[in-house]
Structures are given as C-alpha cells and as structure tokens.
Amino acid sequence: MSPLVVLFVLVLSISKPVVSIPVSPDGNCGGPCKDVFDNFSACSEFIEGGACNDPSATCCQKIATLNAIVNQENGGRVRICRCIEFFSMYNASRPFVTSRIQELPLKCNTQLSFPISERMNCSSIDH
Numbered sequence: 001m002s003p004l005v006v007l008f009v010l011v012l013s014i015s016k017p018v019v020s021i022p023v024s025p026d027g028n029c030g031g032p033c034k035d036v037f038d039n040f041s042a043c044s045e046f047i048e049g050g051a052c053n054d055p056s057a058t059c060c061q062k063i064a065t066l067n068a069i070v071n072q073e074n075g076g077r078v079r080i081c082r083c084i085e086f087f088s089m090y091n092a093s094r095p096f097v098t099s100r101i102q103e104l105p106l107k108c109n110t111q112l113s114f115p116i117s118e119r120m121n122c123s124s125i126d127h
Helices: 003-015 031-047 057-072 076-089 098-107
Strands: none
Touching: 031 057, 031 076, 031 098, 057 076, 057 098
C-alpha cells in the first residue's frame, strides 16, 4: 500500500470517525479512488505550491494516465473529480494553489480532462 494511502487512512480514521473508507469489491482500501490517489499524489507537491517551479516528469505522466481513464471509463470524469475533491478535503492544511493548477496543463503539455480547483466542487460537472 502506498504511503499516501496509509497516511490518508490514518488521518481519516482520526479526524472523521463517522466517515467510512471506500473499499473496493476485492477488499482493498481506497476503493474507487485508489488509482486516482496513486496517480494524483505525484502532482500534489507542485499543486500545493511546493518549492519546485515545474511539475515532475512523473506528475505529467500521471496526469496523462488520469486523462486516459477519463476517456476510457464511463463516468470517469466525475469519479476522478470526486476523488480529487476527497483528496483535497482531507488534505485541507495544504490547499491547492490556483496559479499552479492553471500552470499544470501548460507545463505538462496537455489538457486536463477533469477539473481541479482550489475549492473542489464536482456537483456541477457533467457525466
């Protein structure tokens, strides 16, 4: 299990005990968001305003992977948005930086097929 998922589960169990952790049918923690957490976490330092002025090559590769999921999976755009929304909600001490979000597709030479914002709200996106 990746360190981010372990940290996420630990923080979630301490801070929000009434919230259940999504579990996939095969019993793995992280459930429908595990792949999104694993991919998006590669970009978290950049998105949260870390010291590097450019996203890592790994981050850009992971954004391409998330874009591919959106294009291949029915409802993928909504699922990825909700997972990133969940990621940002439980990582509120390190909010997303608007300028970094805007720079991400430019610096990774891609377009985002899913929304990212400093105040994630997926309720208005189309399926």
